[in-house]
Amino acid sequence: MNEMSKPLPATPLPPDEAPLRHVRQPLPHDSAKRHVTGLAQYIDDIREPEGTLHVAIGQSPRARGRLVALDLDAVRAAPGVVRVLTAADIPGKNDVSPAFGDDPMFAADEISFHGQALFAVVATTRDAARRAATLARVETLHEAPRVTVEDALERGESVLPDYSFGRGDAASVIAGAPVRLEGSLRVGGQEHFYLEGQVALAIPGEEGDVHVYSSTQHPTEVQHVVARVLDIPDAFVTCEVRRMGGGFGGKESQATQWAATAALAARITGRPCKLRLDRDDDFKLTGKRHDFRSDWRIGTDETGRILGYEVDHLARCGYSADLSNGVVDRTMFHSDNAYFMPDVRIGSKRLKTNTVSNTAFRGFGGPQGMLVIEHVLDQVAWAMGRDPLDVRYANLYAPGRDVTPYGMSVEETDTLPALMRSLERSSDYRTRREAIRAFNAGSPVIKRGLALTPVKFGISFTLTHLNQAGALVHVYQDGSVHLNHGGTEMGQGLYLKVAQVVAEEFGIAIERVRITATTTAKVPNTAPTAASSGTDLNGMAARIAAGAIRRRMAAHAAETFGVPEDEVVFRDDRVFAGNESLDFGELAKRCVQSRVQLSEAGFYKTPKITWDRAKGTGRPFLYFAYGAACAEVAVDTLTGEYRVTRVDILHDCGRSLNPAIDIGQIEGGFVQGMGWLTTEELVFDGEGRLRTHAPSTYKIPVASDVPADFRVALYPNTNREETIYRSKAVGEPPIMLANSVFCALTDAVRALDPTRPVPLDAPATPEAVLRACEAMRGRPLG
């Protein structure tokens, strides 16, 4: 290996007991003051260049069929309209897909879902554009849409091939097992409901180049897709984003269409163009968490220990592939959750429906796979009269029982059992279990339920090449630092965590580190900020870059003051070399005068990971993040309404970089997961139209839904892998802590008749809960 291609090393970590000035401190979000004063700038807040035009999307009134005629005369004649764009105006490819070439920017012939973009209106105001967009005469030859899992199964259509992996002969083992159960669980989808909707502003430059401000988790993909649509090289496109008003996966692949449409409008009109989706349109036009029907069979011994497990995940992917390959793969990877399955087969179908293309959503398919096995273990425990927690313990990965269905060894088997035992004690699980039993015996209407469920979540992109990151660090001659990396900020505190790492590296006040907007012009070819990997990847890349600059500065100080390099210390905004010390800025100035390079591009790639998808085996994850939650609920069995009354959470962030940020991710993730499993219901009608397309009808949790008694703590742990300051990723895993709420609701309903299985699907809306209650009473709803 030559010198050029050798990756720069990271500075060895300080010993555990060494005091750290920034890392591990509960610093507030870097933009907190700007958030609360309204001064934090989002894309729609950027002062528009003079002459900016506004773009609105013309939508399909049908979910499936052929476009016969598109009469846009009235649209063109509407007040304020400058230009109308259709597929014919696209100089490059009419494709905004992330990988599979199946997402047209404007449908030109085949219509695939209700609301699909057919054209765009460019007008002097947003209001004018939106009003004009409703004036098109759209003629279609429409066909009955496929909407449900069953519709898709009947037609036998998928967006991607079926895929399965496993070990041994699960079917035979189940057939011969002492205890056999089977069933089917429906798990609903979820709208991201990022508070800032999809938005992009495109500013045309010279020779066809374009600068795109996009609210995206994946600037590189926006850059690439804009170039593809406009038929220009990637180098002609710059994509920039300072912050998003929430992402949650919804802006990983699906910000591109709006950015590309704005860029096309800018190209054709020669003027800056902005596209911001209305909230209802955002609901209709962008994908959601995949919903599933999962058919399962399990065989256990008499104690509830799993002998064989078979599951078929039937995923509703919508009309195109989008990211469904990775999403459904991750459902499969997490079908075991934390449990060892000696003989196992995990199957999947990626079904095609005439609905918007489902996409990434925090957890990326993992939550659905995990909910199924938690639901199954409840059934197993109840079938043999055991407490579900004991059945969970009996099945946890342990030494000798430590290989996942996809052949990866779970090296860290001690953490989760200890974490769960600790939570069992601190939540007073056993005492409360008895108290609830007594309460339910004397309460005919209100029933309480309790559940403690674990989370084991694999960290790394399962598409291995995405596990790379770059950072760009400059030290200026006044000692201020410019920090840039490929990760995007969507509220998760990534920018702050990386700044903490860089400030620590230089021993300077964090105020000296200027955090700058993510842009493809500074760090190229980046992965999306996704898979919980933002800090692991970008924190490392930035530390490598800062470390390289620091070593050069140290070498210069060593030479200047005649001390060995390893005796140069960066601390308290000063640099100490033997008996000498000087301000960090002073050393920077001296370095510039002595022609020492104070800029560095850091690069990091995750070690150890491999994945052979064809063989279904490998080590797709560097490590697992763990957690557990204990939820208690109260259900009104006359109406199906419920309250989550208490939740205890213990979560493993390794050695936390910022405990305040991590607690925020845990609490926020839990509440978001709770919404997914309770009140958030996506209702599509038979025509394929989404009926819950606004916050008036789609209900995410509000403040009063959060348990009044909510106890969240970090589990003291160290990442045994060499991650950034031995921390663990925290973005997605907490979503699945909310599985405890679903299991607790099931437990409460079961109190009506412990001899029957509880037919409760997700989301457990009050209607779903009452339907289950009525089934326990042996009658249908209504």
Add this chain to the structure above:
Amino acid sequence: MRAGGDIMRQAIRFRRRGRIVEVRDFSPRTLLLDYLRLTERSVGTKEGCAEGDCGACTVALGRVRDGRVVYEPVNACILLLGQVDGADVVSVEDLAADGVLHPVQAAMVEHHGSQCGFCTPGIVMSLYTLYREAERPVTREAVNDCLAGNLCRCTGYRPIVDAALAACEGPPADRFLAESETIRADLEGIADGADIFVGDDTRFFAAPASEDALAALYARHPDATLVAGCTDVGLWITKGMAAIDKVIWLGRVAGLDAIEAGPEALTIGATATHSAAHASLGALDPDMGELMRRFGSVQVRASGTVGGNIANGSPIGDLAPALIALGAALELRKGDRVRALPLEEFFLAYRKQDREPGEFVRRVSVNRLGAGDAFRCFKVSKRFDEDISAVMGAFRLALVGRRIASARVAYGGMAATPKRAPETEAMLVGVSLDDPASWEPAFAALAADFQPLDDHRASAAYRRTVARNLLAKALHELATGRTDETRLVGERPALQAAE
């Protein structure tokens, strides 16, 4: 321009950042949020949903009430610019001064109350009104109620609620309070009794100052859109893209918002907001207070009016079923003609009411409960707070001893309109609270009274079961005298204690 009322004012006036702003040339359907973001370029206030549900656009409006400037939160995304006439408009950029954060802002930073930050300006503004107006000590429940109309997708709310509790620990003391005399004088200075008319006969924003002026104007323009709180009309504009060119805003009509609490009946003027009517409705029965607490959000209750909720004729209309069960009369006026009718007769069919062109709702009178009367109402929705009911059941039962002598039963969400249940009412007469078996015919009669529909809020089957179970719940509660066995929220002893 002189005060006194006989001169037409051709501009709206409001207070903004210490100055009086006069706007005379604006489209009648201009929304406050667009004025702030596009005209003023104050972009701190965000658009999250453009339908008054997420609260990202929350700003505070200050008005003089009983000699004091009172701030209420409103959703700027569905509030017409014209509606801020006479108010002090405070947005998120205004709270901090000279680099010093307002106490609620400082607490939000300290408690890590923001993540992506997009909902934060709205949350800060809601908390600002809480900080200013809430009785101390401020409870967690009060904070939750204050935040019911502010959605946050990142934090899980816990740190926001903690920040609110910390900020509201002491009495309010901010720079707005220090300036309150100036603000009051400014607002009183722009308060006149003039009718407002901005525009021409084809396109206008009008705000008559008297009922007679309203009657005359509406008779002249029966095609105009009457706007009270704009919490529904706002969506016609933002979502329906309706071409509303003639707007008559009722918010300046003197006396139309009067609330008269008489010994036999409570009379609520059409433009009384839900916030203003909350306490007097709650005094009718604790369940009415709980219903109002869960009605929309603070922002919606601060803008939306009782009259608007009725005149709008939603098939659900959380308030209407309760008022029908209590026994309410509606008074309407057209020109000089005033008529009254029982509220249930106002609702003719889906979104169709017994209201003639040019006729407007004047007030609604609700009968108080008598000595032997019992009342229960229940709202069932997907989410407890800030949701519209799937089923709303209300029951007024006259008891003689342990027997029901007469019954008024009304439901929302069970038909195309809020509707009484005559068959069920008949079957309840003579029923004993001590004999649950005698309740069954009434349950069965619900099927004759209602044929509910499937929609995205609930299935018909769910609605049927819940309708039955709510009646059962009401009877069970009256039989046992308890609500702790049957309620997850709104137990009556707690509600009564809070009154």
